[in-house]
Every structure is written in C-alpha cells, then in structure tokens.
Amino acid sequence: MGELPGIVITGASGRMGQMLIRSVVASDKARLVGAVVRAGHDWAGRDLGALMGVGHGVVVTDDALEAFAKAQAVIDFTTPEATLEFAELAAQARATHVIGTTGFTDAQLEALKPAAFHAVQVRAGNMSLGVNLLTQLTKKVAQALDEDWDIEVIEAHHNRKVDAPSGTALMLGEAAAEGRGITLADHKESGRDGITGAREKGAIGFSAIRGGDIVGEHDVLFAGMGERIVLRHIATDRGIFARGAVKAALWGQDKEPGQYDMMDVLGL
Ligand SMILES: NC(=O)C1=CN([C@@H]2O[C@H](COP(=O)(O)OP(=O)(O)OC[C@H]3O[C@@H](n4cnc5c(N)ncnc54)[C@H](OP(=O)(O)O)[C@@H]3O)[C@@H](O)[C@H]2O)C=CC1
Ligand SMILES: O=C(O)C1=N[C@H](C(=O)O)C[C@H](O)C1
Numbered sequence: 001m002g003e004l005p006g007i008v009i010t011g012a013s014g015r016m017g018q019m020l021i022r023s024v025v026a027s028d029k030a031r032l033v034g035a036v037v038r039a040g041h042d043w044a045g046r047d048l049g050a051l052m053g054v055g056h057g058v059v060v061t062d063d064a065l066e067a068f069a070k071a072q073a074v075i076d077f078t079t080p081e082a083t084l085e086f087a088e089l090a091a092q093a094r095a096t097h098v099i100g101t102t103g104f105t106d107a108q109l110e111a112l113k114p115a116a117f118h119a120v121q122v123r124a125g126n127m128s129l130g131v132n133l134l135t136q137l138t139k140k141v142a143q144a145l146d147e148d149w150d151i152e153v154i155e156a157h158h159n160r161k162v163d164a165p166s167g168t169a170l171m172l173g174e175a176a177a178e179g180r181g182i183t184l185a186d187h188k189e190s191g192r193d194g195i196t197g198a199r200e201k202g203a204i205g206f207s208a209i210r211g212g213d214i215v216g217e218h219d220v221l222f223a224g225m226g227e228r229i230v231l232r233h234i235a236t237d238r239g240i241f242a243r244g245a246v247k248a249a250l251w252g253q254d255k256e257p258g259q260y261d262m263m264d265v266l267g268l
Helices: 015-026 048-052 064-069 080-093 106-117 129-144 167-180 239-254 262-266
Strands: 006-010 031-036 073-076 096-099 120-123 150-157 188-190 204-210 216-223 228-235 258-260
Touching: 006 015, 006 064, 015 031, 015 048, 015 239, 031 064, 064 080, 073 080, 073 239, 080 096, 080 106, 096 239, 106 120, 106 258, 120 239, 120 262, 129 167, 129 216, 129 228, 129 239, 129 262, 150 167, 167 204, 167 216, 239 262
Parallel strands: 006 031, 006 073, 073 096, 096 120, 120 258, 150 204, 188 204
Antiparallel strands: 150 216, 216 228
16 A cells, blocks of 8 residues: 655644644544744754654654655645745646635635646635535525625634634625525625615625634624524634544645636536
C-alpha cells in the first residue's frame, strides 16, 4: 500500500489551524507533512510537538512553497489575501487546495479562478455536513414558497470574527435565492440601521450577532402572515469544520483540476 496523502495546514497557530492540525494527526487516512505561519511568526522554526503536544517532528515554517511541494493537499483557513497567495503556490505544487477562508470580495473570488486550472480547489463557507444539508433544505423551502414569505438569515459568532455576514450566511442566502429563482446580489439587504423604510418585498435579509465564544449559529427564517418556519444549525465544536476539510482534501486526490465545493465532496 502507498503512503497516505500528505497534508499541510496554513495559518497553523489560528483557531482553525490548530483544530485542523489535531484532525489530520487523528486521521488514519492522511499524514501531517507541514504547518505554515506568516513570515516572522514566533512559531516558525519550532517543532509542533513542543508547541501543541501533537505533530511531533513537523517543524513549523514560513516558507509556504517549500511546504506545499512536499504535500498532496493544503488546508487553508486564513484570510482572503493569504488564500490568494496560497492558491498560486498550491497550483505550482499541483496540491489540492481546500479553502475554508471566508470574507472574499467578488474580485478576490475571481482572482482565485486561474489557480484552479492547475490544481483541485475545494472552497466552502462552511465545511460541516449539517450546514451543507441545511443549505439544501433552504433551497427546497425557498422553492416551495413565494415572495409573500420574507427570508431572513440570522447568524451569531464569537467576538474575534472579522467578516460579516458569515460565509455560511452567504451560502444560505445564495441557496434561498437559487430556490426562489433570483440573484442574491440584486436582493441582499444587510446592516439595517435608522429609518430604513418598510422591508422591500422579495429581499433576502442578513443580521449578524458577535459575542463571546459562540462557535457559529445560523437561522434561516421564512416569515409569512400568521406563521413562520425556522431552519437552524448550531455548531458547538470547530472539529466539525476540520473533519469536513480533511474529507475534502482526501476527496480531491483523484479529481481533475477545477473549482469544487462541499456539495461535490459530500455528494449532496
Ligand atoms: N469554512 C468553514 O467551515 C470555516 C471557515 N472559517 C474561516 O476560517 C478563517 C480563519 O478563522 P479562524 O481560525 O477563526 O481565524 P484566526 O484568526 O484564529 O486564524 C487565522 C490564521 O491565519 C493566519 N494568517 C493570516 N495571514 C497569513 C499568511 N499570510 N500566512 C500564514 N498565515 C496567515 C493568522 O496568523 P496571524 O495570527 O499571525 O495573523 C492566523 O493564525 C476565517 O475566514 C473564518 O471565517 C472558520 C471556521 C469554519
Ligand atoms: O469565523 C468563524 O468562526 C466561522 N466562520 C465560517 C463562516 O464565516 O460562516 C464558518 C463558521 O460559522 C465559523
């Protein structure tokens, strides 16, 4: 039997970076072959085992290309700017690039595309099975209801999160729009404040709560006259995102270069 696929984790010291390192180490289907931090980070040059108590023998590096060259997959939960750089390097290394990063602008999403001509890219605002199922349910419910039902996506996250609406909220909003046969960009309503006027019929609204250590909570509210439907997902453990990302990294091994998402990985 050949060697297990080697995985590199970027943003190794981050909340998700550390969770991903633990998930790869715990997996019997993959090997941890690298951990990348930003240039000058105080983890660079140190053994992961000494830093985290797992990953002994893996020396943290700030040389992403050197690390990627030894890997079959890169799992990347960092920032849009860093992910754009890592996409080019993953393409050079022909490594599957699993992107969990959120908060991309439309221009940044466009800029990710060229790298996918050379390597598999799997990107999702949420890598958990539960949220991807909820996304499908959202599309189905939106398909069944007309514009008399107001759609609102409400999300809550910890106080360190830097982007809003969350990547998951946008996924859910896109699914609702698709179900209704409209374009989210033309119907998105977020950040209400002051004299906003009455709700625009057909809008898809977004509200973001930030506080404490909330891992991630998402409601899709369909509000009609005299009744409401609420679809809800509550994450209590970041391990769900990390395990989904490892699954995506392994799934990508025999796929042609291109852009994929978690629906492809999960077969939903
Ligand atoms: N798709 C999904 O399922 C999920 C997505 N996310 C998303 O993942 C991203 C990260 O979240 P989280 O872990 O909470 O955030 P953190 O801020 O804890 O981690 C981000 C890490 O990226 C590192 N980083 C930034 N720039 C670079 C660079 N150029 N090179 C190397 N490392 C870099 C940061 O390092 P430094 O501290 O030195 O800046 C930090 O360690 C967010 O966009 C979040 O929304 C989160 C959970 C699930
Ligand atoms: O930043 C986070 O923490 C999370 N980000 C993702 C998002 O933007 O939806 C996924 C999850 O909700 C946690």
